[in-house]
Amino acid sequence: MNDTMTATTITQQLHTGTKMPAIGLGTWQIRGSVRQAVEAAIAAGYRMIDTSGDYGSQPGIGEALISNGIPREDVFIVSKIEEHDDAYEATMKNLAELQLDYVDLMLIHRPAETDEMNEALWRGLITACHEGKIRDIGVSNFSEAQIQSLIDRTGVKPVVNQIEWSPFGWDSAMDTYCAEKGIIIQSYSPLTRAERLHDSMIMGIADIYHKTPSQILLRWNVQHGWVPLPKSDNPAHIRENIDIFDFKLDKKDMVAIDAMNESFSALAEQPIYQLNRREETHMRYRQLIKAVQQYSGFSDAESKDALEGAVATIAIHLTEGERKDFASQLPRELQDLALAVYPSEENSNQDLFEQFIEVQAVDESRAKKQLLSAWRALKDALSPGQIDHIRGQLSDRTAKFLH
Numbered sequence: 001m002n003d004t005m006t007a008t009t010i011t012q013q014l015h016t017g018t019k020m021p022a023i024g025l026g027t028w029q030i031r032g033s034v035r036q037a038v039e040a041a042i043a044a045g046y047r048m049i050d051t052s053g054d055y056g057s058q059p060g061i062g063e064a065l066i067s068n069g070i071p072r073e074d075v076f077i078v079s080k081i082e083e084h085d086d087a088y089e090a091t092m093k094n095l096a097e098l099q100l101d102y103v104d105l106m107l108i109h110r111p112a113e114t115d116e117m118n119e120a121l122w123r124g125l126i127t128a129c130h131e132g133k134i135r136d137i138g139v140s141n142f143s144e145a146q147i148q149s150l151i152d153r154t155g156v157k158p159v160v161n162q163i164e165w166s167p168f169g170w171d172s173a174m175d176t177y178c179a180e181k182g183i184i185i186q187s188y189s190p191l192t193r194a195e196r197l198h199d200s201m202i203m204g205i206a207d208i209y210h211k212t213p214s215q216i217l218l219r220w221n222v223q224h225g226w227v228p229l230p231k232s233d234n235p236a237h238i239r240e241n242i243d244i245f246d247f248k249l250d251k252k253d254m255v256a257i258d259a260m261n262e263s264f265s266a267l268a269e270q271p272i273y274q275l276n277r278r279e280e281t282h283m284r285y286r287q288l289i290k291a292v293q294q295y296s297g298f299s300d301a302e303s304k305d306a307l308e309g310a311v312a313t314i315a316i317h318l319t320e321g322e323r324k325d326f327a328s329q330l331p332r333e334l335q336d337l338a339l340a341v342y343p344s345e346e347n348s349n350q351d352l353f354e355q356f357i358e359v360q361a362v363d364e365s366r367a368k369k370q371l372l373s374a375w376r377a378l379k380d381a382l383s384p385g386q387i388d389h390i391r392g393q394l395s396d397r398t399a400k401f402l403h
């Protein structure tokens with residue numbers, strides 16, 4: 001970013017080559033006139049407006065663009081379709097409400113229930129894109145796995161993931177994933193919906209720079225390369241929120257602000273993409289238990305017990321690094337278990353099957369059935385390299401029945 005540029009001209013480049021303004025106005029729950037808020041924003045230098053089919057703000061945005069007379073190509077309009085919509089039809093409806101021929105960016109507002117449904121939404125947006133109704137397409141509230149599934153299924157990568165993001169709730173794993181894929185994070189509720197603007201540390205940093213807490217939160221975003229979408233319908237706040245390009249937070253303050261993360265969400269118990277992640281990992285866990293059940297005919301409780309016993313016993317036989325790799329391929333519910341074991345020389349030299357019998361406190365034939373069914377389920381979830389590695393740790397006797 002070139003700091004000599006003005007708020008109006010500073011942009012981020014999407015992976016498609018399009019330039020997107022570095023900050024935008026949010027328009028969810030504007031209480032007064034949307035038209036006036038958007039006019040005030042354009043006058044203050046904003047060139048991106050965020051809306052959605054379900055915000056009710058599209059007509060006011062359309063009116064403001066007409067009354068202001070700003071050339072269409074000078075503004076960047078972001079809208080969203082809903083997870084239960086027909087994506088193409090919803091796009092047309094949004095365009096009609098906005099009185100526009102195209103939007104710059106259309107997002108899937110929230111992931112639908114299944115990857116198949118997300119794919120159908122995505123393909124609808126791709127069609128609208130080919131017809132010139134949309135310039136770029138992206139997602140909102142998606143976890144990494146949900147984004148990856150869209151890419152794997154269609155070969156088309158979202159340009160942004162719009163997610164709840166502030167110093168109090170951000171996520172380095174999501175940041176790394178998006179950076180690797182060239183996906184830009186658009187930060188929604190970047191001002192924590194005004195819930196944390198009185199935080200003493202943020203207020204202290206704001207004093208040092210002679211700025212306001214809101215400006216510190218927004219500057220932290222742009223300095224990281226994330227694109228905040230502060231909402232306001234107060235003209236003074238609208239101006240204040242874009243007045244963030246004449247100062248720079250130093251490294252020490254950036255690091256201190258980074259460290260404030262506590263998975264805060266102003267909308268839910270955790271940011272929604274994190275809840276989606278939790279949901280996915282829980283589904284994988286349930287699938288593993290179900291697989292044990294199918295292989296063995298055990299009850300749900302015994303299948304869970306067999307799986308947990310197998311994970312703990314296998315983990316004992318791995319070195320610390322191997323154990324971390326093993327854990328990383330498991331759902332969250334089993335990761336802690338795999339990482340919590342403390343192998344001693346004695347127990348890691350013991351035969352895995354003997355150990356499993358001890359841990360499970362069942363007779364040998366029951367233990368054999370438990371371990372075999374748990375192993376079969378785990379084999380479907382682990383990488384071939386990991387499976388070979390675990391096999392290499394087994395005694396001949398155990399290796400013989402864990403085929």
Ligand SMILES: NC(=O)c1ccc[n+]([C@@H]2O[C@H](COP(=O)([O-])OP(=O)(O)OC[C@H]3O[C@@H](n4cnc5c(N)ncnc54)[C@H](OP(=O)(O)O)[C@@H]3O)[C@@H](O)[C@H]2O)c1
Pocket residue numbers: 025026027028029050051109140141162163187188189190191192193194197214229230231232233234237238240241
């Ligand atoms: N994709 C999604 O699922 C999703 C979800 C939520 C939000 N969003 C988008 O992100 C935008 C922003 O998020 P948000 O509306 O949830 O919350 P936000 O921008 O974090 O906070 C808005 C609140 O902060 C206040 N505020 C704004 N500037 C201020 C300032 N300088 N000083 C003090 N208070 C200030 C506003 O009041 P005043 O209006 O009185 O200034 C309002 O109460 C939304 O409008 C929407 O466009 C997207």
